[in-house]
Structure formats: structure tokens, C-alpha cells
Amino acid sequence: MPPQMFAMIKAEVAAVFGRWSGRGALALALVVGLLAVGGLEGASRAAENVQANGSPAASFLKIDWSTCVAWGLQARNFFILPLLIVLSGASSLSGELKENTLREVLVRPVPRWSIVFAKVCALALLSLCTLVITATTAVAGGAAIFPTEGTISGQLAGFAMSWLSDLGLITMTLLVASFSRSVGGVVVGLALYLGIDWGLGALLGFLGNFGVEWAPVVQDFLPGTALKAWADWEGLAFEPKRVGALLGWTALTWVLATIRVQKMDVP
Amino acid sequence: MTSATPALVTEGLTRRFGDRTAVDQLSIQVEPGDVYGFLGPNGAGKTTAIRCILGLIRKDAGAVSIFGETDPVRQRSHVGAMVETPHFFDWMSARGNLERAVAFAGKGDQSDIDEALQLVGLWGREKEPVQTYSLGMRQRLGIARALVGRPKLLVLDEPTNGLDPRGMKEVRDLLDNLAKTTQLTIFISSHLLDEIEKLCDRVGIIERGRMIAEGKVADLVAGQSGATAVEVGSPELDRLRTAIEHIDGVELDGDGLGGRLRARLAGLDIPTLNTKLVEAGVPINGLVPIEHSLEQLFLSLTSKEIT
Numbered sequence: 001m002p003p004q005m006f007a008m009i010k011a012e013v014a015a016v017f018g019r020w021s022g023r024g025a026l027a028l029a030l031v032v033g034l035l036a037v038g039g040l041e042g043a044s045r046a047a048e049n050v051q052a053n054g055s056p057a058a059s060f061l062k063i064d065w066s067t068c069v070a071w072g073l074q075a076r077n078f079f080i081l082p083l084l085i086v087l088s089g090a091s092s093l094s095g096e097l098k099e100n101t102l103r104e105v106l107v108r109p110v111p112r113w114s115i116v117f118a119k120v121c122a123l124a125l126l127s128l129c130t131l132v133i134t135a136t137t138a139v140a141g142g143a144a145i146f147p148t149e150g151t152i153s154g155q156l157a158g159f160a161m162s163w164l165s166d167l168g169l170i171t172m173t174l175l176v177a178s179f180s181r182s183v184g185g186v187v188v189g190l191a192l193y194l195g196i197d198w199g200l201g202a203l204l205g206f207l208g209n210f211g212v213e214w215a216p217v218v219q220d221f222l223p224g225t226a227l228k229a230w231a232d233w234e235g236l237a238f239e240p241k242r243v244g245a246l247l248g249w250t251a252l253t254w255v256l257a258t259i260r261v262q263k264m265d266v267p
Numbered sequence: 268m269t270s271a272t273p274a275l276v277t278e279g280l281t282r283r284f285g286d287r288t289a290v291d292q293l294s295i296q297v298e299p300g301d302v303y304g305f306l307g308p309n310g311a312g313k314t315t316a317i318r319c320i321l322g323l324i325r326k327d328a329g330a331v332s333i334f335g336e337t338d339p340v341r342q343r344s345h346v347g348a349m350v351e352t353p354h355f356f357d358w359m360s361a362r363g364n365l366e367r368a369v370a371f372a373g374k375g376d377q378s379d380i381d382e383a384l385q386l387v388g389l390w391g392r393e394k395e396p397v398q399t400y401s402l403g404m405r406q407r408l409g410i411a412r413a414l415v416g417r418p419k420l421l422v423l424d425e426p427t428n429g430l431d432p433r434g435m436k437e438v439r440d441l442l443d444n445l446a447k448t449t450q451l452t453i454f455i456s457s458h459l460l461d462e463i464e465k466l467c468d469r470v471g472i473i474e475r476g477r478m479i480a481e482g483k484v485a486d487l488v489a490g491q492s493g494a495t496a497v498e499v500g501s502p503e504l505d506r507l508r509t510a511i512e513h514i515d516g517v518e519l520d521g522d523g524l525g526g527r528l529r530a531r532l533a534g535l536d537i538p539t540l541n542t543k544l545v546e547a548g549v550p551i552n553g554l555v556p557i558e559h560s561l562e563q564l565f566l567s568l569t570s571k572e573i574t
Contacts, residue, residue, distance in 0.1 A: 002340075004373030011370035014363070015356060100354040107321045108371035108416065109344035265324040 002110045012122035019091050022126055025084035029130035033137025036072035041145055065142030066150035072138030073158045085127055085166055089173035090186035092119045098181045103266055116258045120170060127166035135159045158233025165230050168246050171253040178260040197224035221245040272335040274299045274420050274452040280329035282319050289315040291476035297454055302446045304467035305456040308569050312476035313456040317424045321348050333420060347418030351425055353409025357398035361389060361408050364397060365415050372416030383411035387441055403434030423455045442466060464561040474569050488559045495532045498523035500553030510547040
């Protein structure tokens with residue numbers, strides 16, 4: 001580990017948080033938290049005026065802070081914020097390759113793996129900040145407006161697991177970015193990667209329905225399924241296979257991205 | 268490590284791109300404190316060699332040593348580099364970009380940044396985003412960035428690339444100042460032969476990836492030919508040409524400027540040539556000695572290689 005590792009991470013944090021994608025992610029995290037609070041408040045008012053099976057629709061909708069935080073968690077992991085994390089990761093590697101700013105750090109006395117490490121740390125911090133902003137806004141807003149009945153431990157664990165999912169997304173992004181010199185190319189590449197994964201998942205599900213026993217087992221280990229490990233937050237019922245697969249894919253893509261950066265020629 | 272350890276040594280440095288050998292068995296030695304000019308026509312392999320030296324691209328063969336270090340990471344702790352046009356985070360201030368460079372260099376602090384900014388004449392503008400900078404200012408900021416890690420060897424690849432005459436002069440003056448006032452070893456590639464001649468102690472000239480001449484500038488320029496070269500003018504060029512062909516100790520060396528002929532004197536001096544031409548009845552309206560220059564040497568060496 002180079003002695004200047006902490007300074008490198010600080011420098012990468014300044015770069016990641018200074019770009020529009022980083023600032024946009026932070027701003028959107030706040031908006032998402034506010035939307036969860038405002039959305040639930042709006043839904044509760046609307047539900048009072050709507051009848052379902054002779055009862056107010058509000059009786060079917062649980063209006064409390066735990067629902068508010070759950071909405072915040074779902075909204076946070078809807079595609080826009082993860083997309084901004086992907087854009088931040090892509091700008092951090094392929095953007096810097098394209099703009100030749102990566103060259104400047106590669107001529108410094110640091111091993112290339114430490115540059116990738118610094119980028120992952122900075123991006124992970126960005127992801128953590130977005131999660132904390134959304135969670136704090138949803139919890140505080142929910143507590144201020146709605147009854148504080150029920151527990152939010154599952155939701156908070158879901159936020160924590162979302163950070164692991166984001167870490168996986170970040171390392172996958174960096175791996176794809178190490179093969180592309182355009183941010184758009186990374187987004188398309190990652191979409192293709194996850195699209196193929198989705199198609200494969202659908203095929204395995206189909207095979208599972210026809211009694212192929214190994215198909216659902218393999219399906220649990222696909223990267224796309226692993227990235228959704230956070231979705232099992234209710235009752236803290238996180239699926240160990242999914243979490244394990246997430247950690248495995250994160251480690252594998254991190255190592256592959258590092259090897260790729262280690263070997264690449266930088267003009 | 269002793270003070271005699273060369274600043275930079277490459278031995279048999281080779282890099283191929285497919286069938287093309289961009290750098291071919293290149294061996295260079297730069298002594299500490301030297302200002303070394305690395306010359307070559309476009310596509311000769313200068314930038315590829317520099318990228319191999321800096322570890323930006325892989326080498327296919329050969330070895331690089333910087334102040335005796337063979338480990339690439341340790342090597343780079345001695346080096347400050349600017350490869351072609353410098354690029355920055357444009358939205359960041361000049362100081363922000365230099366702070367980033369210091370962070371990755373692992374050496375230097377705010378006082379080094381202040382000193383570098385003053386040296387390159389950007390003091391007072393350092394808080395402005397780089398996107399507001401002119402090309403010349405960016406180039407100077409690139410040199411400042413190369414300096415902030417307290418390097419012992421400064422590697423500059425085409426530092427005046429794309430600059431207008433004013434920008435070129437700014438960078439030239441800056442490098443001149445650096446060479447005179449610091450103990451830095453400077454390795455500079457450029458097309459500006461006049462500047463290189465004034466700035467550098469030693470030069471290496473490469474062509475098609477191979478070193479074709481290396482040595483002290485004065486020695487190379489003086490030794491480019493044992494003969495004195497002259498340009499001879501006459502209203503009767505055909506008679507002049509015939510006369511020169513018949514005089515021993517002089518040979519034609521092509522056309523000169525303004526309808527003159529260029530000749531090399533080997534064993535004759537200029538007054539004797541003049542006397543012999545007058546005796547041959549050739550009217551002479553000019554006889555100008557040609558001063559040897561690095562540019563001449565460069566052109567003669569590289570054109571030989573091309574043909």
C-alpha cells in the first residue's frame with residue numbers, strides 16, 4: 001500500500017464529488033427522500049377519499065414512518081440513482097482515459113491497483129452519502145409527519161445492503177469502463193451486460209418451471225440477481241446465497257478491473 | 268547511489284505495434300544535471316519512447332533505469348512528466364489540480380504548489396478554473412504540475428506543441444530559467460531545433476525508432492562534416508557549376524538560397540576558392556559561409572534516413 005493512499009483517496013473523493021454526476025446523485029438522493037415522504041402523505045390523503053370494497057382505501061394502506069422509509073428504500077434503488085452511480089464510475093475511469101487526465105496519475109509513483117482502489121473508495125463513499133441522505137430524509141420526514149409505529153430495522157438493513165449492491169455495481173462499472181473510452185459506451189456496455197444477465201435469468205426461470213432442478217440454483221448466483229440482494233429487507237430475510245453471490249461478483253469484477261488497468265497501455 | 272549514477276538509462280528499448288517497430292533497440296544515457304534534447308521527425312517514435320520510459324505503455328524488450336532504480340514505481344518517484352498537451356480537470360482550479368498531483372506524488376505540500384505557480388507565472392490566477400486558461404497558461408500549468416512532486420528528472424514531451432509564438436516564447440523562457448536556476452535533469456523532446464540547440468547540453472536524434480546520432484550539441488554540430496560549407500552566387504550558374512566541378516578540394520552539395528549553389532570545401536579555404544573561380548572567369552556575386560547548426564545536422568541525418 002503506498003504511503004500516500006489516504007491522500008489519493010481524498011483526491012479521488014474531490015474529483016468524484018465535484019463532477020456533475022456526483023453532485024447530481026447527492027441532489028437526487030435528497031429529492032428521492034423528500035418524494036417518499038411527500039408521496040406517502042399524498043397517497044394517504046387520496047386514499048381517504050377513495051372507497052374499495054365499501055371501505056376507505058386508506059384502511060389497506062399502512063401509513064406510518066416504516067412505510068415511508070420503505071418507500072424511500074424502493075425509490076433509492078429505482079434505476080435513476082444507480083444510473084448516476086454508474087455514470088460517476090464511468091466518468092472516473094473511461095472519462096479520464098478519454099480526457100487524458102488518467103495519464104497524469106499513472107506517471108506518479110503509485111501502483112496502478114492503488115489507483116483503482118482509490119476510485120472504488122471514492123465511489124463507495126458517494127454511494128454511502130446518497131443512501132444516508134435518502135434514509136435520513138425519509139426517517140426524519142416520516143417521523144415528523146406519520147405515526148412512529150412499527151420498526152424500521154429491516155428498512156435500514158435494506159439501505160445497508162444497498163451499499164453492498166452499489167459496491168458491486170461500481171466494480172462492474174469499472175470493469176466495463178476499463179474496456180471503453182466513452183462514458184456512454186460504459187452505460188450501453190453495462191446495460192448489455194445486465195440485459196444478457198436478465199435474459200439468462202428468465203431462461204433459467206423458465207427451465208426451473210419445467211423441473212430443471214439446477215436452473216433456480218444457478219439463477220440465484222447471476223450478477224443481476226445478486227445486485228438485488230437488498231430487496232429481501234422485509235423481516236431481515238436476506239438470502240445468504242444472494243449476498244454471497246454479490247460479494248463474489250464484487251470481488252471478481254474488482255480483481256478483473258484491476259488486472260485490466262494494470263495491463264492497459266495508456267496513450 | 269552515487270552522484271555518478273546516470274539520471275536516465277535505456278538499453279535496447281523496443282516497442283512494436285503489430286508489424287511496425289515504433290521504438291527499435293533504443294539506448295540513451297542522460298547524466299544528472301543534463302538538459303537532454305530528444306529529437307526526431309514526426310512519427311520517429313519519440314512519444315512512444317517517452318511513454319515506455321514513464322511506464323504508460325508496455326515495452327516489448329529492453330530496460331529502463333532512472334537514477335539507478337529499475338522498479339517502475341520507484342523510478343517514477345524521481346520523475347515529473349508532461350506528455351504532449353497537458354490535460355486537467357477543467358472545472359477544478361489550477362491549485363486544485365496541483366493539489367491532486369501532490370496527493371498522488373506523495374511528496375510536496377502547499378509551499379511547493381506556491382513555488383511552482385510562481386515559477387511558471389501563474390501566481391494570482393491559481394484559484395480560477397482551468398477552463399478559463401489559454402493554451403499557453405495550460406502548458407505552463409502542466410510544467411508546474413510536473414514540478415510539484417519534487418522530481419529530479421523532468422520529462423517534457425513537445426512542451427510547445429500547439430502554441431502560438433508568444434506561448435512558445437513563454438515556455439522557452441520558463442525552461443531556460445529552470446535549466447539555469449535548478450539542479451534538475453531535463454529530458455525534452457521538441458521540434459524546435461533552434462530552441463533545443465540553445466537550451467540543451469546533449470541531444471539524441473532518432474529516426475524510425477532508432478538512435479542515429481547522440482552527443483554534445485557543440486560536438487555534433489562541429490563534427491557533422493570535416494568540410495566548410497559555402498553558398499556561391501553567380502549570374503552564370505551553369506558556368507559556376509562547371510567550374511566548381513573542375514576544382515579539386517570542393518564538391519557541389521545542391522542548391523542554396525536565392526539562386527546560389529551550395530558547395531563543401533575539403534582542403535580548400537574560401538579565399539582560395541574565390542581566386543580559383545575568378546581565374547576560371549566565372550563572375551561571382553556572392554560567397555557566403557554556411558554556419559553549422561543543429562537544424563542542418565537534423566535535416567541531413569533524417570533526410571538520409573528517409574532516402
